[in-house]
Amino acid sequence: MKFQKSFPVAIAVSLSLVATPGMAQRYSPPNEPPIVAGGSPTGRSGGGASRGTCPLVDTDLTALVPSGQHATPTASSANIVWARSTQSHPTLWFYSPYTLSSDMPAELVLIDKHNNIIYQTMMDHSAAPGILEVPIPASVPPLQLNQGYEWIFSVYCGPENPVVASGWIEGSVLNPELSAQIAEALSPVAKATLYAENGYWHDALAELAAARRANPTNEAIATAWRNLLQSVGLDNLSTAQILQLSSTSTTAHQSQ
Numbered sequence: 001m002k003f004q005k006s007f008p009v010a011i012a013v014s015l016s017l018v019a020t021p022g023m024a025q026r027y028s029p030p031n032e033p034p035i036v037a038g039g040s041p042t043g044r045s046g047g048g049a050s051r052g053t054c055p056l057v058d059t060d061l062t063a064l065v066p067s068g069q070h071a072t073p074t075a076s077s078a079n080i081v082w083a084r085s086t087q088s089h090p091t092l093w094f095y096s097p098y099t100l101s102s103d104m105p106a107e108l109v110l111i112d113k114h115n116n117i118i119y120q121t122m123m124d125h126s127a128a129p130g131i132l133e134v135p136i137p138a139s140v141p142p143l144q145l146n147q148g149y150e151w152i153f154s155v156y157c158g159p160e161n162p163v164v165a166s167g168w169i170e171g172s173v174l175n176p177e178l179s180a181q182i183a184e185a186l187s188p189v190a191k192a193t194l195y196a197e198n199g200y201w202h203d204a205l206a207e208l209a210a211a212r213r214a215n216p217t218n219e220a221i222a223t224a225w226r227n228l229l230q231s232v233g234l235d236n237l238s239t240a241q242i243l244q245l246s247s248t249s250t251t252a253h254q255s256q
Contacts, residue, residue, distance in 0.1 A: 025228040030199040054157035057097035063165040064093040066232040081167030083201035088142035091135040100127040130241035143171035
């Protein structure tokens with residue numbers, strides 16, 4: 001389900017509706033991150049083992065989301081971990097270097113602007129290292145437009161000291177012109193390019209992830225996937241396997 005149009009936004013795009021293998025999928029972030037509870041959407045896009053709680057790995061737990069140092073109203077430099085989605089129930093993506101199991105589960109928590117946990121899920125089924133697809137189900141209250149939601153993804157190698165990645169996602173809406181162009185685009189690569197170059201990271205990533213899973217040997221899709229990840233410094237994950245996990249979910253919704 002996509003958000004319905006609520007206000008016009010003018011975005012100039014001049015892209016072909018048919019993607020070619022040489023087309024660059026480069027993410028262009030919005031000009032300003034949103035103001036969220038606590039100020040700015042700071043977080044930690046990756047986490048490594050500490051005190052021997054998790055096995056040593058070559059690549060840390062990593063959220064597939066843009067991050068970088070930016071000045072904020074409260075600090076000269078802070079790590080901003082944030083991206084937009086047009087989906088009311090988006091999918092989040094994480095690279096786990098660990099073999100998940102009932103003894104080493106992963107957990108996602110989604111928190112609204114009032115600091116209420118609106119979704120919590122535990123993934124405790126066996127899974128090899130790879131990119132994890134974690135959808136927000138339709139039973140959860142939909143993301144509200146122009147509001148930031150904090151997500152926290154943890155892997156528990158023991159009862160204490162989990163490895164954690166955290167950041168923010170904001171509900172957004174396409175302007176009519178861009179929406180029409182995406183609807184007319186003739187391939188997942190072309191759709192992802194339009195999303196990415198207009199600042200809709202989660203939509204671009206989901207479009208290409210689905211295409212890559214369905215067509216794992218397609219060179220054009222593989223190149224587009226690698227280009228998109230490379231544009232935010234995550235090209236080292238471009239060959240990782242994309243996994244779907246079962247989960248045991250609990251949800252909670254509290255009014256303000």
